[in-house]
Amino acid sequence: TQLLEQSPQFLSIQEGENLTVYCNSSSVFSSLQWYRQEPGEGPVLLVTVVTGGEVKKLKRLTFQFGDARKDSSLHITAAQPGDTGLYLCARSHSGSARQLTFGSGTQLTVLP
Amino acid sequence: SQTIHQWPATLVQPVGSPLSLECTVEGTSNPNLYWYRQAAGRGLQLLFYSVGIGQISSEVPQNLSASRPQDRQFILSSKKLLLSDSGFYLCAWSVAGGWNTSPLHFGNGTRLTVT
Numbered sequence: 001t002q003l004l005e006q007s008p009q010f011l012s013i014q015e016g017e018n019l020t021v022y023c024n025s026s027s028v029f030s031s032l033q034w035y036r037q038e039p040g041e042g043p044v045l046l047v048t049v050v051t052g053g054e055v056k057k058l059k060r061l062t063f064q065f066g067d068a069r070k071d072s073s074l075h076i077t078a079a080q081p082g083d084t085g086l087y088l089c090a091r092s093h094s095g096s097a098r099q100l101t102f103g104s105g106t107q108l109t110v111l112p
Numbered sequence: 113s114q115t116i117h118q119w120p121a122t123l124v125q126p127v128g129s130p131l132s133l134e135c136t137v138e139g140t141s142n143p144n145l146y147w148y149r150q151a152a153g154r155g156l157q158l159l160f161y162s163v164g165i166g167q168i169s170s171e172v173p174q175n176l177s178a179s180r181p182q183d184r185q186f187i188l189s190s191k192k193l194l195l196s197d198s199g200f201y202l203c204a205w206s207v208a209g210g211w212n213t214s215p216l217h218f219g220n221g222t223r224l225t226v227t
Contacts, residue, residue, distance in 0.1 A: 004155075006155075031213050033215060035216075040220070040221070040223075041218075041220050041221065042202050042204070042218025042219050042220055042221055043156070043202075043216075043218050044218070045215040045216070045217075048213050048215065050213060086153060088155060088156070090216075092213070100158075100216060101158070102148075102155040102156040102157075103155050104154050104155040105153065105154055105155050107153050
């Protein structure tokens with residue numbers, strides 16, 4: 001089983017602070033997706049990264065794919081209470097309809 | 113636009129009772145369909161996936177089963193529930209053929225409590 005490790009598992013910060021969460025694996029990803037999930041709902045896709053070293057920005061969120069394509073990070077600038085949620089990374093399986101294996105998630109709480 | 117419907121939203125069932133959760137997708141044809149289970153605040157475990165009518169692949173041996181009687185309908189079932197079946201069950205779809213980068217589109221889940 002190719003595991004995805006996410007850290008930290010829990011993160012509680014004050015509004016306005018910056019934070020970074022990580023997603024790591026011992027094997028190479030063909031691509032990686034980040035999702036955010038709010039309580040009682042399904043995860044929603046934030047971004048897909050494909051190329052090693054790729055950086056994508058989504059408003060205050062910056063996603064980076066490691067050069068070796070074994071890790072990824074999500075940085076949030078000036079966090080807001082609306083950023084609260086479970087952040088999940090998911091790796092794809094090349095040529096497989098199974099498609100995605102999910103990490104265990106980072107539960108982020110942004111306090112007003 | 114595509115939509116995915118999953119019901120019921122919550123369910124409380126006694127141990128040993130049967131289960132049927134239903135998921136339907138609208139606005140797309142021949143989607144890949146998935147059932148995931150999620151422990152509280154944790155990652156998603158893939159249970160079943162389907163690439164077409166009647167085609168089901170199981171990821172984890174257990175007392176659950178899945179069926180796809182129609183192109184856009186996916187059903188999760190059990191003949192006898194166990195306490196360990198409690199959890200948050202999510203149905204999802206993706207575009208067929210776009211393996212590496214196609215996103216999953218999730219329903220809002222069913223919270224199952226087995227008592």
